[in-house]
Amino acid sequence: MMNPLTTNATPDRIMDAAGELFAENGFRQTSIRDICAHANVNIAAVNYHFRDKEGLYEAILQRSFDKCVNCYPIVATDGPPEERLAIFVRMFLLRILGSGQPAWHGKLMAAEMANPTAAFSKLVEQAARPTHNVLLGIVRDLMHTTENTYQVEAVALSIMGQCLFYKHSRPVIELLGIPIPVTQSEIESLAEHITQFSLDGISGVRAVVAHA
Amino acid sequence: MMNPLTTNATPDRIMDAAGELFAENGFRQTSIRDICAHANVNIAAVNYHFRDKEGLYEAILQRSFDKCVNCYPIVATDGPPEERLAIFVRMFLLRILGSGQPAWHGKLMAAEMANPTAAFSKLVEQAARPTHNVLLGIVRDLMHTTENTYQVEAVALSIMGQCLFYKHSRPVIELLGIPIPVTQSEIESLAEHITQFSLDGISGVRAVVAHA
DNA sequence: TCTCGTTACAAACAGGTGTTTAAAACACAT
DNA sequence: ATGTGTTTTAAACACCTGTTTGTAACGAGA
Numbered sequence A, B: 001m002m003n004p005l006t007t008n009a010t011p012d013r014i015m016d017a018a019g020e021l022f023a024e025n026g027f028r029q030t031s032i033r034d035i036c037a038h039a040n041v042n043i044a045a046v047n048y049h050f051r052d053k054e055g056l057y058e059a060i061l062q063r064s065f066d067k068c069v070n071c072y073p074i075v076a077t078d079g080p081p082e083e084r085l086a087i088f089v090r091m092f093l094l095r096i097l098g099s100g101q102p103a104w105h106g107k108l109m110a111a112e113m114a115n116p117t118a119a120f121s122k123l124v125e126q127a128a129r130p131t132h133n134v135l136l137g138i139v140r141d142l143m144h145t146t147e148n149t150y151q152v153e154a155v156a157l158s159i160m161g162q163c164l165f166y167k168h169s170r171p172v173i174e175l176l177g178i179p180i181p182v183t184q185s186e187i188e189s190l191a192e193h194i195t196q197f198s199l200d201g202i203s204g205v206r207a208v209v210a211h212a
Numbered sequence C: 001t002c003t004c005g006t007t008a009c010a011a012a013c014a015g016g017t018g019t020t021t022a023a024a025a026c027a028c029a030t
Numbered sequence D: 001a002t003g004t005g006t007t008t009t010a011a012a013c014a015c016c017t018g019t020t021t022g023t024a025a026c027g028a029g030a
Helices: A010-025 A032-039 A045-050 A053-071 A081-097 A103-114 A120-142 A150-168 A170-175 A184-211 B010-025 B032-039 B045-050 B053-071 B081-097 B103-114 B120-142 B150-168 B170-175 B184-211
Strands: none
Touching (some): A010 A053, A045 A053, A053 A120, A120 B170, A150 A184, A184 B184, B045 B053, B053 B103, B053 B120, B103 B150, B120 B150, B150 B170
16 A cells, blocks of 8 residues: 555655756765655665665666657757757757756756766766767768868867856856746757857858868 | 974965865865875864864865966956957966866866855855956957847857866766867867857857847 | 565664864963 | 963764665565
């Protein structure tokens, strides 16, 4: 028999509570006792069902990643590269700034980047590497080249940097009195700006390279 | 009489050791016992000389900030805005990527942004706000406007984002096999790229705004 | 009904944390 | 030398951490 407040199975309730807390406060700042209190579960449950605190973390990272990929897919497509860049930036911003449950993934990734755990390199290969490769492909097409030159890499990082800044530096930005985009339309406005800014930046870099 | 290995006064030795450890591992991950061991000092010394662990942290943040401002000043200057942007980006990157002792400041700031402490808002007003205002002034001139429109703010954040990405996301970038600039000339190459990329991005945004 | 594998529970464990205490050592003016 | 204010020291404090333990409750097959 189960309490109506706790209708899910124990591991699910733990993952739900832990996902929120990890995303909010980071891995190390979140205690097992906190998680279990929020999940209405005994303190030993985490170690029983997930071996470790790290085991729980990896499981959450995995599930959160899967959901995120389903909601906001970032894959190589065809079409004009300008359009593909617009789609890429939009999807990427929705991933990291969106407020729904799958946004955990973005928050967790951001937390990981700032303060990596052991589960980190696994996640980079699974999530960051493919995303980055898609972006490299778009930038190569935009710069009319087929190899990953220094220019291509630098441009790709310039684009990622513009997007992730709003996630990584959120506290400063807010203290400076600048509103962080949260609604769908605010995020899409930002996506348009970054896309336009980057397309123009690329055409400049391309001109310089062609000139050399 | 003093041991030759520990010629400095106790508070200075504590600040030197703690600055390095805080910059490397962050505030919460660094224990007072670690600091005191590295400083060859009794465990109670931190509480005696700095009241708190937080008191020590604030003192270090302050000293580190002062040194940084002296070495890499970022102030409003005159001259063509294109040139001022180049100088700004160069100084900013040196602040956050430079390897000397004053680079503590950049590392500490980055750690603060990812994981703010109570000393944070104080620091934002003192360090981030003026820097941001200088950048806003440059961008306004580049866009031929006198007010901080949404466009101006967005462009400024795009520039900051490109710079800070190399600091905040360092672990991912390295795992992706991309070398992080460390030497003076590598940093200056990156500064040139970001400056050029942003100038072209701005001219595009400016065209769109003028068109509207 | 009895058994057996699984799950839940309260309690305790061992280790680490920031901080405080009271006594000792020191530097220095009188 | 004596007294005074400052600094250093070892020890302990109270608290929090992840993890483990032994026991109890549960659910289903025989």
